Amino acid sequence: MKPVAYSCPLCSAPTSPYCTDRRRAYYHCAVCGLVHVPADWHLDTQAERAIYDLHENDTDEPGYRRFLSRVTEPLLARLQPGSEGLDFGCGPAPALAAMLSEQSHRVALHDIYYHPAPEALERAWDFITATEVVEHLARPACELDRLWRCLKPGGWLAIMTKRVRDQQAFQTWHYKNDLTHISFFSNQTFEWLAERWEAELEIVGADVVMLRKRAQ
Incomplete structure (x- = not known):
């Protein structure tokens, strides 16, 4: 039987x-290098939400803050004082927003399940964070x-997600075992996005990348 043909949801x-x-x-x-799970295997909204509800992240938990510091520290080093940003997909405990707010930046929240604020996607921001979010996107091209x-010229998009290395490593990769993870990015994927957007790309860690919008 001829295998089913699937189009890439990014390119x-x-x-x-x-x-x-x-x-x-x-x-x-x-x-573009994206590895994706076709829609045939996606969870429905109720099942997806049930898995998210099992997460036990706390805004003030030191270990969770250390984890998020992998993205907050490089982002803070690039932001102007008093910047305004959006924490996209912040989840039920928006610790990252709290960490940035503690450094005098203003942070709005948007999460389709826990902090729905679609109006936040109708204005411009100095920075946007998406930590452990893009791997959940069924339509990454549309969402990204x-x-x-929504980014102002010169603004930063900070993304945290574990990246695909190669096909052999993928076979036993724990990250793919989460059924809510359906889009897997690699260095090639972020390079493709940077070219598409004419953006400056900085790979600043094993699971953190920063994309800067060209200043006008």
């Missing part, structure tokens, strides 16, 4: 089988382009 190019485990199939795009449009 729309054809994709090819990459990995199959006992629960799902994963497809790879040679153009929308975030990029």
Whole structure:
């Protein structure tokens, strides 16, 4: 039987089988490097929310703050004093927003389940954070382009997500085992995005990248 053909949800190019485990199939795009789980295996909204509700992150928990410091520290080093930003997909405990607010930056929240504020996507920001978010996106092209449009010239998009290394490592990668993770980015993917947006790309850690919008 001829395998099903799936288009990449980021760049729309054809994709090819990459990995199959006992629960799902994963497809790879040679153009942008994204590995994705086709919609056939996506959870419905109720099941997805149920998994998110199991997370026990606390705004003041020191370990969680140390984890988030991997993105807050490089971002703070690049921001002008009193910047205004959006924590996209902040979850039920917006610790990152609190950490940035403690440094005199103003941070709005938007999360479709816990802090819905779609109006936040109708204005411009000095920075946007997306920590452990992009791997959940079923339509990464739509969502990321929308975030990029919300950035002011010279603004920063800070993304935290674990990155695909190679096909062999992917086979046993724990990160793919979370059923809410459906889009997996690599260095190639972020390089493709930077070229698409004519952005400055900085890979600042094993799971953190920063993209700066060109100043006008």
